[in-house]
Amino acid sequence: MPEDVSGALPEETKPRRRQARGERRIAQLLQAAANVFCAHGYTATSTNAIAREASVSPGTLYQYFPNKEAIAIELGERLLTEMREAHGQAFSPANLTLPLPEMLDVTVDPLIAFNCENPAFLALMHGSEVPGRIAEEHDALHANLLARTQEVIGHYAPALPVEERTRIANMTFAIFKGGLDLILAAPEGAEREATIAELKTVLLRYLCPLVEGPCADEAAVTTTRTR
Incomplete structure (x- = not known):
């Protein structure tokens, strides 16, 4: 040629x-x-x-x-894909081998990091006119997060009845969501890091009574370190 x-x-x-x-x-x-x-x-x-x-x-x-809806769907699908990856990192089987305080660190950190790096996620997913396709995928992701949280609670407190495990998972998620709003509103740097530490302390103090062992002592130490 x-x-x-x-x-x-x-x-x-x-x-x-x-x-x-x-x-x-x-x-x-x-x-x-x-x-x-x-x-x-x-x-x-x-x-x-x-x-x-x-x-x-x-x-x-x-x-x-x-149109705007097509843009929102494309952006939403990409963000949901990244969020699923964050969930996979947070709820890895290896994390369940850790004591509760360390498990909370490695579980909460990737979820917080994703939301801090992608503030559009909450803005898009919580809008009143979000395209139905994205809203449905977000609802499925939310349900999966609650199910994974229930599995974690069941691992650390296997004697809990299912209905109590579900109630505690819902409360844990509500605490996380409320803390996340404060974290996103905090200025980046020392104030945001301190807010993250406070959220972890609240979660640890709430969940520690479910777990046998020195968890309560760890919670006290964590609180002291963050002040």
Whole structure:
């Protein structure tokens, strides 16, 4: 086959480059959407606002997404995928081999880190007009988180009846959610770290009475260290 000395790119290279540019543009639009959702919420956000945030024309945005709902679905699915990965890291079988105080550290940390790194997750998932598909996936993720929490409680307190285990799991999740709101509202740095430590102390003091052994002493030590 004669060598092409014209300097032109092979035809198969051009689609790959166009695809890479398209992926970068989509990432740019999704990040802009995340910023605007955080600032104004899903309902108040418009495609024009997202285009302005991304420094592109509305026409450019519509080349990739037909409407705001399509943007929210794509962003939501990506965030849900990352959240599932955080859940996998938090609820790994190896973590259940740890004493309760250490288990709380390695379980809570990846969940907090995900939400701190992705504030759009809560802004999008808790909107009043979130697309149904995303709301359903979020509800399934929430149910899975509660089920995993019940499994953890059952591991550390196997004698608990199922209904009590369920009630404690719901309360544990409510404590975590309330603490997470305070963490996200705290300034980054020392204040946020102190708020994270307080949440862990609350969880430990709530769960310690379920566990046999020196857990209560560990809770007292943890509280002392965080003050």
